[in-house]
Amino acid sequence: MKVLIVDDDALIRDSLKIILELEDSFEVVGVAANGQEALNICSQKNVELVLMDIRMPVLDGVQATKEIKSRFNSIKVVILTTFMDDEYIKEALKNGAEGYILKSQSSDSIIESLKMVMMGNVVFEKDVVDTLKTIINKEKQKQELNFDLTNREMEIMKLVGEGLSNKEIAAKLFLSEGTARNYVTNLLEKLDLRDRTQLAIFYLKNIE
Incomplete structure (x- = not known):
């Protein structure tokens, strides 16, 4: 599984790269500090899955997800963030993200979530699902x-x-x-x- 890591924090990028490369099923083909860099890498390399942060300079994760899904339909995107903001969750999922998980999860849980997405599933952390249900209930007719x-x-x-x-x-x-x-x-x-x-x-x- 060829993975692109996108996060504006270099320490987090490096840590995620180490964690993923300990698994035989993952190959980190690139790292990016913002959404624009991610788009450039997706156009140059064979990326299968993007692990995407939300708040980043130049181009944030929500808009980057929208651009990636519109240009590279086969690439899957999983949001990995610290933010539980209602609008971020709504927009990321509306733009086609296959998952929304939090950085507070264990490394094993993050890896399992990525494997589930590559098997064709959608992955929402329980807290995200609860937030999404609350949002939806407010809007439901x-x-x-x-x-x-x-x-x-x-x-x-x-x-x-x-x-x-x-x-x-x-x-x-x-x-x-x-x-x-x-x-x-x-x-x-x-x-x-x-x-x-x-x-x-x-x-x-x-x-x-």
């Missing part, structure tokens, strides 16, 4: 919404919202992995959503 989804589609969406992969959904619902994948694809098309991250957010916002 009172009337019941009808999205014309079948019971099975609702089940699939709920499990995506809980962070399960297609393989895990298939096992839980006694489906083939291909069938689970087709359900997710159909949900994205029906709800006009881009990816699993948006589907998970849609579930949290409108259904859960």
Whole structure:
């Protein structure tokens, strides 16, 4: 897994690089001090995952995430920050980040989160999920919404919202992995959503 580390604190960049390179499954292909440097590296190297801080000079992590996801669709972005600001969380996820985790997590937990994202899951730390639910509840409309989804589609969406992969959904619902994948694809098309991250957010916002 080829990783780009983006943080304006050199000590944190170096520490994360050491931690990740202790794992055989990670290869740190670059480090950047801001979002603009990250964009430049993504255009020059084969980056699979970006570990992104939020508050940085020149170009912050929220805008950098938006630019990376629009230019390099296959690159996954995980926000790693100390900030639990409501707007940061909303904007980062809206811009396509596959995860939002905090620097207070242990190194083992951070590594596990990155592995989960590369397996196709979305990863939100519990505190982030709680904050996101609070934000969403404030915005949620009172009337019941009808999205014309079948019971099975609702089940699939709920499990995506809980962070399960297609393989895990298939096992839980006694489906083939291909069938689970087709359900997710159909949900994205029906709800006009881009990816699993948006589907998970849609579930949290409108259904859960």
